[in-house]
């Protein structure tokens with residue numbers, strides 16, 4: 001069986017029953033190839049054969065996209081070339097559709113390629129079936145249904161303002177519709193994903209911001225996580241520990257500008273901004289904290305003298321209005337204060353997790369990230 | 383079809399990168415998140431963006447500490463490059479990297495025009 005491999009969407013939808021038909025419908029201008037590639041990789045990770053039907057670009061372009069994203073499907077991967085037949089060029093692929101304009105011919109090539117079943121057919125794209133091949137929604141539904149007899153079908157659809165009738169007609173042939181659209185705010189441009197009309201399960205309407213990492217593939221996108229806390233608490237060590245790659249602007253062993261890292265964790269991608277700890281840098285705190293989606297407050301649990309400063313930094317970064325997790329760091333050292341004492345000193349509500357960590361050894365880090373991501377998604381949901 | 387905000391911003395950046403000696407340019411939110419970029423592939427654009435915001439923030443604070451008003455631009459000369467950053471409205475910064483031999487006067491004029499453009503696109 002197949003899974004989307006995208007947190008929150010997976011939580012809602014779960015495993016996709018074999019033979020399901022899924023439409024990925026995108027606003028004009030959104031490149032759908034990475035989504036197709038993502039599905040192919042997920043298929044392959046789950047031991048299924050990925051059959052990539054392309055009618056809008058040559059097979060080499062599909063492979064190039066895979067390389068670009070750093071994808072190497074490790075199972076069976078077959079390209080079914082319906083493009084060469086359309087443009088009248090010789091095909092480089094093993095499987096080539098004889099008459100791409102005819103649903104029966106497409107169905108037969110796909111059937112050959114997905115021989116034995118247990119495969120996922122990625123249809124790239126429905127739009128070209130309409131625009132270039134002149135197929136009607138009814139023909140397309142029939143073709144998709146035929147393919148789903150042996151395989152799960154994931155079809156890509158750039159919705160170039162086709163109008164209600166065609167859009168509806170296409171959607172009717174599917175068991176679930178994934179919608180993709182762009183959101184533009186003053187300084188952010190993000191892509192959103194939501195799933196609806198799921199036939200095999202009752203789902204809540206959830207939408208998540210997503211991002212295509214190159215290399216890497218699809219991730220849930222969390223723009224900014226802030227790591228803050230008093231001088232020497234372990235903020236730079238924490239940023240380093242949670243990031244796949246990071247830098248720190250340090251002079252004489254302390255951070256004078258910021259730490260910056262990239263975090264790619266459990267299907268989430270985010271940037272980590274670490275603040276300096278000393279009061280003299282407080283004016284920078286406001287810039288760094290702006291638009292943070294979640295905060296990790298790092299405290300040295302052996303230094304209660306710094307707790308008032310930690311409390312002050314929570315106020316300066318408006319941390320209590322955001323998903324917040326406290327890392328009770330330096331917990332490997334003697335004299336580390338118990339978590340409840342820290343909670344009382346910082347006057348933190350019970351729902352703020354306080355977790356013991358050793359940033360330099362990386363221990364407790366996963367817990368911090370798991371709790372933080374969970375809280376970010378809960379807020380996102382409202 | 384009308385151009386998207388992202389395209390409009392990249393077009394403004396292309397006018398800056400067209401100046402002789404300019405290597406790349408980007409628009410960054412004052413909070414450090416990248417908005418649009420026309421930087422070479424090998425540049426870590428998000429990191430450059432984050433550092434640009436911190437640099438502007440620090441200079442802004444220095445200016446306020448001196449009581450001498452707000453920042454017009456920041457010019458940093460590093461060994462093999464010149465970095466110029468200027469405000470582009472309330473929310474954003476335009477940053478540009480150039481060869482050390484760049485005609486700064488020309489570059490600053492173009493950045494002034496295009497940052498006004500960017501401001502209009504973002505806040506318009």
Ligand SMILES: Nc1nc2c(ncn2[C@@H]2O[C@H](COP(=O)(O)OP(=O)(O)O)[C@@H](O)[C@H]2O)c(=O)[nH]1
Nearest residue numbers: 231232233234235236237329330357358359360
């Ligand atoms: N024993 C111990 N040392 C730590 C821990 N976290 C950080 N350190 C050390 O504490 C010092 C300050 O850490 P740093 O990350 O620079 O703190 P920052 O000022 O908050 O950025 C460094 O010498 C770190 O190696 C920890 O959990 N346990």
Ligand SMILES: [Mg+2]
Nearest residue numbers: 235236254255
């Ligand atoms: Mg530090």
